[in-house]
Amino acid sequence: MAYNVYFEDVNVGDDLPGFKRRTDLMNWNRYAAINDEFIPIHMDDEAGRQGQNEQGAFGMGNLRTAYIHNMLRNWAGDEAEIREVGLQFRAINQKNDVLTTTGKIVEKYVEGDDHLVRIETNVVNQDGAGTAPGHAIVCLPSRG
Amino acid sequence: MTTQPETLVTQEMIDTRDKWSEPRQSWTVSASDIRRWAQGVYWPEVPPRLYWDEEYAKTTKWGGIIAPEEFNPFAFPLEGAYGQAAALAEVEGRPAPSTGTMGSGPGSNAMNGGQTIRYHAPIRPGDVISTTSALVDWNERQTRLGLTMFVTNETRWTNQNGELVCVKTQVSIRY
Numbered sequence: 001m002a003y004n005v006y007f008e009d010v011n012v013g014d015d016l017p018g019f020k021r022r023t024d025l026m027n028w029n030r031y032a033a034i035n036d037e038f039i040p041i042h043m044d045d046e047a048g049r050q051g052q053n054e055q056g057a058f059g060m061g062n063l064r065t066a067y068i069h070n071m072l073r074n075w076a077g078d079e080a081e082i083r084e085v086g087l088q089f090r091a092i093n094q095k096n097d098v099l100t101t102t103g104k105i106v107e108k109y110v111e112g113d114d115h116l117v118r119i120e121t122n123v124v125n126q127d128g129a130g131t132a133p134g135h136a137i138v139c140l141p142s143r144g
Numbered sequence: 145m146t147t148q149p150e151t152l153v154t155q156e157m158i159d160t161r162d163k164w165s166e167p168r169q170s171w172t173v174s175a176s177d178i179r180r181w182a183q184g185v186y187w188p189e190v191p192p193r194l195y196w197d198e199e200y201a202k203t204t205k206w207g208g209i210i211a212p213e214e215f216n217p218f219a220f221p222l223e224g225a226y227g228q229a230a231a232l233a234e235v236e237g238r239p240a241p242s243t244g245t246m247g248s249g250p251g252s253n254a255m256n257g258g259q260t261i262r263y264h265a266p267i268r269p270g271d272v273i274s275t276t277s278a279l280v281d282w283n284e285r286q287t288r289l290g291l292t293m294f295v296t297n298e299t300r301w302t303n304q305n306g307e308l309v310c311v312k313t314q315v316s317i318r319y
Contacts, residue, residue, distance in 0.1 A: 034184035088258030
């Protein structure tokens with residue numbers, strides 16, 4: 001069983017290891033192939049420009065959402081429960097961007113039997129710009 | 145500067161508020177759907193075994209394979225040009241100031257104001273997920289875009305046992 005972290009071992013201010021991907025056409029195509037997102041603005045540069053992105057085709061918001069979940073699961077392990085994820089799309093994901101998710105624990109609390117952490121998240125590009133600020137709530141295993 | 149209307153709220157919004165759509169059902173979720181989803185979002189890494197190795201998954205608290213939380217069982221409808229997720233993706237990921245317009249004049253511009261998903265029961269192989277959604281709330285205020293309306297839509301998924309799977313709250317911004 002993958003007990004990566006226990007509630008008792010984490011602290012407010014801790015940073016989660018990031019999940020990093022260079023988002024080229026292959027990543028986008030693979031995501032399109034599982035989420036049926038074969039939409040011209042995500043595939044074709046001309047369609048992307050018509051969609052008011054000068055650089056052409058651009059990435060799916062849903063894929064960045066998945067990267068946040070991957071970071072949470074990789075960090076917390078299989079015995080943790082991802083309870084809530086929220087994010088806003090503030091900047092575009094351009095082709096060949098190198099995206100790295102960030103997460104910082106901002107709150108630790110117990111509700112009933114649940115040992116919870118609130119995490120501030122973002123998806124940062126190679127220029128250091130946060131493209132999708134958000135938050136997550138994860139229920140961690142406890143040593144009891 | 146065009147004349148500002150007093151409100152962007154339409155009669156249609158008032159009429160449809162809290163009216164939940166007729167539930168729509170997914171195809172039966174297979175272990176293969178879940179495995180391929182995990183492969184797609186983790187590629188080129190091997191995804192966690194929880195998402196594809198039943199023998200391993202049985203040893204966890206989940207008692208078997210579960211889907212990654214953000215798994216979308218409504219991705220491949222037989223009818224319609226694009227799935228629900230695809231329609232949403234038309235607005236997701238665009239930069240705020242240059243989002244596409246639906247027409248002209250106040251209230252006809254829209255952008256995605258973000259989303260929050262609360263997860264409950266996990267999705268497992270064999271599940272059939274049901275979805276329903278409703279316009280649940282709105283508020284208006286003056287912003288740098290002029291009169292701006294924040295519209296909240298909620299989508300609820302349940303499984304074949306009637307258990308709540310997730311609640312997605314999505315805010316769209318109209319100005």
